[in-house]
Amino acid sequence: HIHRVTSAVTEATQRTFDPILLIGNMLKKYASGNAQCRSLLCNDTMVQLLLAPLMPTVGQSQSPLVSDDTLITIADVMAVLASTESGREFFLKGSTTTTTTTTTARSPAVQNIAQFTVHALSGKAPRITPEVATAWLFVCRQLYNIAEGLHVLLPFSIHTHIANSLNKLDGVTDRILSEALVDNLLNFAGTPKGLLLLQQSGQMARCTQYLDHRYTQKLQVSKVEKFGYGYMATQVASTAAGVVELLNSGFVSTLVRDLWTLVDGEESDYRLTAPRAHPLDPIDRTTHKAMLSLLNILSSFPALYEALNQPQPKEQDIPSTVFALLDRLVLVDSESKSASLFNYEEAHLFGLRLFSALVTSLDSFLYLEANYGLTATLLALQRKNQLDSGEVIIDANSVERNRMLVSCHYTGGPSERQLPPHYLKDNEMYTWSMFDLNSPSSHYQLKNPGTIKDQGIGSDMLAMLSQPLPEPKASTVWLKSLKDLLLLELTKHKTLNTDTVALLLQKTVAVQNCTNEYVRFMSSGSTDTVRAVYNNSMPSLGAKLAVRYGQFLGLLDSSNSHVLNLQQVTNRASSVCTRQCHKRQHTYLSSLKGDYVGYDWFVATMFLVMKGSVNQTVSFLEAFAHLLSSGYLWIPRLHLSVHLPLEIAYSGIHPVTYISAHYVEWILQSEVPLVHSAFRLSGYTPSQICYHWLSQCFWNFLDWPEICNYIIMCIVLGIDYQVYFCVAVMKHLEHGITQYTHEQNLLVFLKEEGVCGFSAAAWLSFMQNLASIYGHYVLQDMHSLGCSA
Numbered sequence: 001h002i003h004r005v006t007s008a009v010t011e012a013t014q015r016t017f018d019p020i021l022l023i024g025n026m027l028k029k030y031a032s033g034n035a036q037c038r039s040l041l042c043n044d045t046m047v048q049l050l051l052a053p054l055m056p057t058v059g060q061s062q063s064p065l066v067s068d069d070t071l072i073t074i075a076d077v078m079a080v081l082a083s084t085e086s087g088r089e090f091f092l093k094g095s096t097t098t099t100t101t102t103t104t105a106r107s108p109a110v111q112n113i114a115q116f117t118v119h120a121l122s123g124k125a126p127r128i129t130p131e132v133a134t135a136w137l138f139v140c141r142q143l144y145n146i147a148e149g150l151h152v153l154l155p156f157s158i159h160t161h162i163a164n165s166l167n168k169l170d171g172v173t174d175r176i177l178s179e180a181l182v183d184n185l186l187n188f189a190g191t192p193k194g195l196l197l198l199q200q201s202g203q204m205a206r207c208t209q210y211l212d213h214r215y216t217q218k219l220q221v222s223k224v225e226k227f228g229y230g231y232m233a234t235q236v237a238s239t240a241a242g243v244v245e246l247l248n249s250g251f252v253s254t255l256v257r258d259l260w261t262l263v264d265g266e267e268s269d270y271r272l273t274a275p276r277a278h279p280l281d282p283i284d285r286t287t288h289k290a291m292l293s294l295l296n297i298l299s300s301f302p303a304l305y306e307a308l309n310q311p312q313p314k315e316q317d318i319p320s321t322v323f324a325l326l327d328r329l330v331l332v333d334s335e336s337k338s339a340s341l342f343n344y345e346e347a348h349l350f351g352l353r354l355f356s357a358l359v360t361s362l363d364s365f366l367y368l369e370a371n372y373g374l375t376a377t378l379l380a381l382q383r384k385n386q387l388d389s390g391e392v393i394i395d396a397n398s399v400e401r402n403r404m405l406v407s408c409h410y411t412g413g414p415s416e417r418q419l420p421p422h423y424l425k426d427n428e429m430y431t432w433s434m435f436d437l438n439s440p441s442s443h444y445q446l447k448n449p450g451t452i453k454d455q456g457i458g459s460d461m462l463a464m465l466s467q468p469l470p471e472p473k474a475s476t477v478w479l480k481s482l483k484d485l486l487l488l489e490l491t492k493h494k495t496l497n498t499d500t501v502a503l504l505l506q507k508t509v510a511v512q513n514c515t516n517e518y519v520r521f522m523s524s525g526s527t528d529t530v531r532a533v534y535n536n537s538m539p540s541l542g543a544k545l546a547v548r549y550g551q552f553l554g555l556l557d558s559s560n561s562h563v564l565n566l567q568q569v570t571n572r573a574s575s576v577c578t579r580q581c582h583k584r585q586h587t588y589l590s591s592l593k594g595d596y597v598g599y600d601w602f603v604a605t606m607f608l609v610m611k612g613s614v615n616q617t618v619s620f621l622e623a624f625a626h627l628l629s630s631g632y633l634w635i636p637r638l639h640l641s642v643h644l645p646l647e648i649a650y651s652g653i654h655p656v657t658y659i660s661a662h663y664v665e666w667i668l669q670s671e672v673p674l675v676h677s678a679f680r681l682s683g684y685t686p687s688q689i690c691y692h693w694l695s696q697c698f699w700n701f702l703d704w705p706e707i708c709n710y711i712i713m714c715i716v717l718g719i720d721y722q723v724y725f726c727v728a729v730m731k732h733l734e735h736g737i738t739q740y741t742h743e744q745n746l747l748v749f750l751k752e753e754g755v756c757g758f759s760a761a762a763w764l765s766f767m768q769n770l771a772s773i774y775g776h777y778v779l780q781d782m783h784s785l786g787c788s789a
Contacts, residue, residue: 603634
């Protein structure tokens with residue numbers, strides 16, 4: 001026994017004073033500090049020296065000449081280095097002493113690390129242990145979990161090699177190795193494009209189950225990362241396929257049950273030990289955090305649609321589904337429902353706050369309205385708060401219901417509508433009129449549509465647009481001249497009137513159809529179209545909402561025919577899209593079993609631009625459908641489209657997510673790092689809010705003239721301006737984003753508040769600079785629809 005103890009002490013002492021470990025620990029200490037890292041480790045000589053043991057494997061697929069302990073120690077140093085800002089910059093862009101503006105310069109170190117990792121995972125290099133392989137995979141992970149790093153490592157198909165390795169393992173005997181591989185594969189969900197790769201690996205279900213376990217146990221992501229699982233869960237939930245896997249894993253059910261216990265749990269220990277000051281503060285910090293966790297998952301319409309279309313279990317005391325939460329907290333349309341709540345006023349108010357954030361997605365509102373009669377239920381509850389005299393009892397619930405009704409009924413940017421507050425303030429009268437569907441108040445609409453008609457237009461542009469279309473061989477020169485004139489006009493006038501916008505777009509699209517550079521989608525495809533399966537009242541409700549907005553802006557007259565006309569246009573537009581759909585495939589995603597399930601906000605926008613002209617709108621859309629820009633501006637255009645590979649089309653991930661939003665995240669990290677860091681810290685993702693903005697063409701976030709600017713820039717200046725426009729909006733909101741991240745309310749701020757004071761013209765030079773740096777890569781990826789990799 002004494003001999004065994006002595007041997008153990010001796011072995012521990014030897015490891016403690018092992019020169020490899022001593023030097024490794026010293027290097028990791030240097031690597032973790034940016035200043036020291038930059039001066040001592042971020043140089044080619046030092047890194048090449050550290051990577052020298054890998055060279056026999058990288059070059060000749062031979063075994064390394066050093067021990068496993070040495071390889072793992074070096075990998076640990078590289079991982080710490082890659083997790084720092086300075087180290088990551090060195091790996092992705094080369095030596096810090098090199099002055100380069102390109103964002104895709106690849107240092108030899110990254111290639112060597114990636115090749116060694118691939119050889120180790122694929123078994124090409126003999127006698128490399130799984131521990132060594134996962135240690136170097138962890139180094140790669142520090143790079144591919146950000147957008148720029150993923151771009152550099154994409155050619156190595158690391159996700160495929162991880163998936164292949166997982167398929168070869170015995171899940172019982174190789175549990176530790178299996179978990180390490182799953183954990184590293186899951187980290188591809190750190191970016192929108194990485195999420196697509198994760199789904200293509202075929203391991204999404206396995207990864208979400210692992211995510212559910214780690215997140216619910218509140219475990220740290222890794223030894224060099226403190227946060228991340230919440231962020232990755234939000235990224236996964238941004239797509240239909242991802243949220244279905246989260247639903248199947250039990251992740252969402254856990255969030256719903258935990259939330260219910262906090263809101264209406266009779267036996268909540270927290271409630272007993274920390275009673276709240278009801279009704280002034282019904283949502284405490286703990287409940288608010290739980291609410292944000294669920295909102296992060298349900299933020300996008302595809303996520304909410306899939307969640308509400310899941311099979312519903314029998315009624316339970318504690319709800320476990322999103323529908324049960326909606327039914328019991330918001331749609332409280334019977335005495336039995338209100339009596340079932342432990343504290344009706346508090347629970348109902350919480351439900352209203354939760355769904356107030358969700359219905360800022362116009363698609364989510366239309367779906368809830370079409371299928372559950374949301375507005376009618378809220379109005380019925382408001383009537384219960386009326387006295388016989390007709391006076392309304394003002395309390396926290398009636399105020400919140402009023403806010404929700406107003407925000408759903410009135411459409412407009414920050415200068416076009418004003419919303420009542422969420423809260424009653426102490427010692428202040430509530431002066432806002434209660435919403436009445438029969439006689440809507442004009443109190444909530446700001447008289448600002450005059451700005452649409454007053455902008456001038458330069459004589460040069462007017463002369464150019466008045467001329468006949470150029471000959472096809474002169475199209476490129478004409479388009480270049482138009483770009484230059486548009487930049488001058490926006491610099492001078494900030495915005496253009498709607499008549500000019502219509503003429504400009506019609507002529508630009510006509511000329512671009514004569515230029516191969518812009519044409520991407522030819523008129524071919526299957527005639528086996530997929531027909532709609534959703535409630536037909538949703539398009540009708542969307543048309544009514546859009547026409548109300550157009551009438552408020554003065555773009556449409558008061559004729560009742562506009563709603564039917566817009567429905568006719570959307571039906572024709574849907575036919576244009578479905579002519580080029582893949583043949584029907586079996587899918588477990590409800591949103592892919594028919595036509596696009598959301599409303600077509602781009603078509604509605606163009607209908608208003610054309611001032612309600614059916615013929616002009618349809619003619620424009622039919623011509624526009626051939627252009628590359630249509631795939632990104634017009635979201636339903638690529639729904640199940642034959643122009644996407646079958647596996648991508650049926651992934652439920654739109655190119656706007658895995659290309660446009662992906663590059664937004666990339667550019668934010670490089671150009672607006674405070675905003676990028678704020679999103680990471682909050683658990684909410686830029687891709688979520690970008691898809692929200694873009695899918696509804698910035699309706700309710702920007703004023704009409706700026707919505708027109710967005711469309712014009714993307715079509716005339718280039719579709720890559722969709723990315724730069726989003727980055728400019730984020731940069732404009734930088735102060736608010738950092739402030740609300742500190743207050744732990746970023747998601748609510750971004751979804752419920754309009755983008756006040758934003759002028760695209762004021763950010764033109766900023767966007768042009770981004771185009772000069774990133775334009776080549778963004779456009780190349782957009783044109784290939786992300787399929788080249």
